[in-house]
Amino acid sequence: MTEVTQKQTDLVVTWDEVHRDTRELGRRLIMTGGRWKGIVGVTRGGLVPATILAREMEIRYVDTLCISTYDEQKIGKLDIIKKPEEACAENGKGWLLVDDLVDTGVTMKAAKELLPEAHVATVYAKPGGLQYVDTYVHDVAQEVWVFFPWDTGPQYVAPLARNNRD
Numbered sequence: 001m002t003e004v005t006q007k008q009t010d011l012v013v014t015w016d017e018v019h020r021d022t023r024e025l026g027r028r029l030i031m032t033g034g035r036w037k038g039i040v041g042v043t044r045g046g047l048v049p050a051t052i053l054a055r056e057m058e059i060r061y062v063d064t065l066c067i068s069t070y071d072e073q074k075i076g077k078l079d080i081i082k083k084p085e086e087a088c089a090e091n092g093k094g095w096l097l098v099d100d101l102v103d104t105g106v107t108m109k110a111a112k113e114l115l116p117e118a119h120v121a122t123v124y125a126k127p128g129g130l131q132y133v134d135t136y137v138h139d140v141a142q143e144v145w146v147f148f149p150w151d152t153g154p155q156y157v158a159p160l161a162r163n164n165r166d
Helices: 015-031 045-055 085-089 106-114 127-132
Strands: 010-011 038-043 062-073 074-082 095-102 119-125 135-139 145-147
Touching: 015 045, 015 119, 038 045, 038 085, 038 106, 045 062, 045 095, 045 119, 045 127, 062 085, 062 106, 074 106, 095 106, 095 127, 106 119, 106 145, 119 127
Parallel strands: 010 145, 038 062, 038 095, 095 119, 119 135
Antiparallel strands: 062 074
C-alpha cells in the first residue's frame, strides 16, 4: 500500500456542509432535466450523498457499487466487492452514479468502466479525477485531504485558561 502523506492543508467538512452541498448538487442535477431510473451510490463515501439526493430528487431506487481503494488514508489495491446488477445490465444508461469526492480518479474510472453511460455526480472534485465527473459542486486542490464527518468525531478540548497554567 502507498501511504498518503499528511498534507499541509486539510479540509474538514461538517454534516451541515455535506447536506447543504449535496442539496446544491441535487438542484444542479434537476436543472439538467435528466430523468433517472435510479441512483448508484459508490460505497462508502457516496452513501450519504446518494441518500440525500434520493430524497431531494424523489428517487426511490437506490443501489450500491461497492469498491475499495482506500484503507483510512492508505491507497491500496482496487477491489470491486459488489456491482449494481440492473444498472450494469443497462451500461448505466439513465442511472445517476454518486460519490462524495473524486480524488485521483482511480475509483471513478473503474466505476465508469462498469457503467459507461451513467451520469457521474460528486459533491467535491479534485483535478486528478475531474475527467470522470459530469456534475459536481466544489473544486478541491489535489494536495488537500478531505475529512468527512463520518470519518471523524468530536473530541474533548481543554479550556483555554488551563493551557496557560504551564
